Amino acid sequence: DQQVKQNSPSLSVQEGRISILNCDYTNSMFDYFLWYKKYPAEGPTFLISISSIKDKNEDGRFTVFLNKSAKHLSLHIVPSQPGDSAVYFCAASANSNYQLIWGAGTKLIIKP
Amino acid sequence: DAGITQSPRHKVTETGTPVTLRCHQTENHRYMYWYRQDPGHGLRLIHYSYGVKDTDKGEVSDGYSVSRSKTEDFLLTLESATSSQTSVYFCAIIPDSGNTIYFGEGSWLTVV
Numbered sequence: 001d002q003q004v005k006q007n008s009p010s011l012s013v014q015e016g017r018i019s020i021l022n023c024d025y026t027n028s029m030f031d032y033f034l035w036y037k038k039y040p041a042e043g044p045t046f047l048i049s050i051s052s053i054k055d056k057n058e059d060g061r062f063t064v065f066l067n068k069s070a071k072h073l074s075l076h077i078v079p080s081q082p083g084d085s086a087v088y089f090c091a092a093s094a095n096s097n098y099q100l101i102w103g104a105g106t107k108l109i110i111k112p
Numbered sequence: 113d114a115g116i117t118q119s120p121r122h123k124v125t126e127t128g129t130p131v132t133l134r135c136h137q138t139e140n141h142r143y144m145y146w147y148r149q150d151p152g153h154g155l156r157l158i159h160y161s162y163g164v165k166d167t168d169k170g171e172v173s174d175g176y177s178v179s180r181s182k183t184e185d186f187l188l189t190l191e192s193a194t195s196s197q198t199s200v201y202f203c204a205i206i207p208d209s210g211n212t213i214y215f216g217e218g219s220w221l222t223v224v
Contacts, residue, residue, distance in 0.1 A: 006154075032211060043116075043202050043215030044155070089154055093211070099170075100213060102154040 003027045004092050006103035014111050019077040021106050023090035026071065030092040034100070035064060035075045038087045047088070048075070077108075085110045115139050116216035118203050124222045131190040133219050135203030143206040144186040145213070146170075146178060148199040155202065161186055193223040 005024045013019045023033075031052040036044040050057040050064045050073065057064050063076045077084055087107050091100040115138035125131050135144060146158040147170075157170030159178040167178050175197060179187045190197055203216040 004154075009152075034212065041218070043204075043217045046212050046214065049212065091155075091213075099157060099160070100155075102156070104152055104154040 002104075003030075004090060004101045004103040006088075006090060006106045008106050009104070010107040010109065012109045012111060013080050015082060016079045019075075019080045019084065019108055019110070021075040021077075021088050021090075021108065023073045023075075023103055024071060025073075025092050025101075027092070027094060027101070028071070029094040030101075032093045033064070033066060033073050034091045035062075036089045036091065037084075038089065038105070044089060080108075080110045082110050082112065084108060116203055116205060116214065118201075118216040118219045120219060121217065122220045124224060125193050127194060127223055128192050131193050131221065131223075133188045133201055133203075133221070135186040135188070135216060137184050137186075137205050139205070139207070140183050141205045141207050142183075143208075144180065145204040145206075146176075146186065146188045147202045147204060147215075148172065149202060149218075150199050158188065158201075190221075193221075195223050197221065198223045 003026050034049040035047040037047045038044040048059050048062045048064050050066050066073045087105045089105045090103045093100050117136045119134045142163050145160040147155045149155050156172045158176050161167045161180045177189045201219045204213045
């Protein structure tokens with residue numbers, strides 16, 4: 001039973017355009033969500049997070065949107081740059097515990 | 113840089129042999145984690161620790177054991193390696209003051 005799902009294994013976007021990565025979850029107890037970025041042969045690195053008391057969080061080119069009623073979050077990258085090519089993971093936790101549930105990842109490819 | 117060092121970074125071992133992976137941190141954080149990452153599965157929690165000699169199982173703990181005799185070191189042991197344990201293993205920490213997880217660079221294990 002996958003509680004956090006990233007249904008697109010890969011996504012290809014033209015440089016300069018918007019990249020939208022999606023994540024769905026099933027557990028209504030999740031109250032904290034994170035996005036991580038992973039390059040090959042490296043560990044995942046933290047990108048941006050959002051608490052369930054918000055519906056949007058922005059950090060530079062990265063914005064995360066949370067739709068609690070739909071149990072859906074998305075990561076927007078504007079404008080997309082070649083260095084954004086990586087695998088993106090979403091993760092969720094419940095009640096501020098320290099265990100995260102991870103999606104399977106989406107590979108983002110930015111085309112020149 | 114969260115001050116996490118994993119060793120070895122790459123290892124090839126034979127089926128049935130014991131293997132120990134080491135995670136070392138320099139910041140004395142209480143929470144440490146071992147994850148494995150496999151295609152299509154994202155990151156899956158193996159074991160975690162919330163202090164010296166305090167450890168607990170994650171979702172994929174079968175075939176793995178851990179030890180934490182010092183705050184700075186968290187060891188993951190495969191008592192008798194199997195081919196299904198071929199994977200990339202990531203150590204992670206959560207700083208005591210936050211809820212963002214930081215990963216090491218990974219240990220690539222191949223069981224032949």
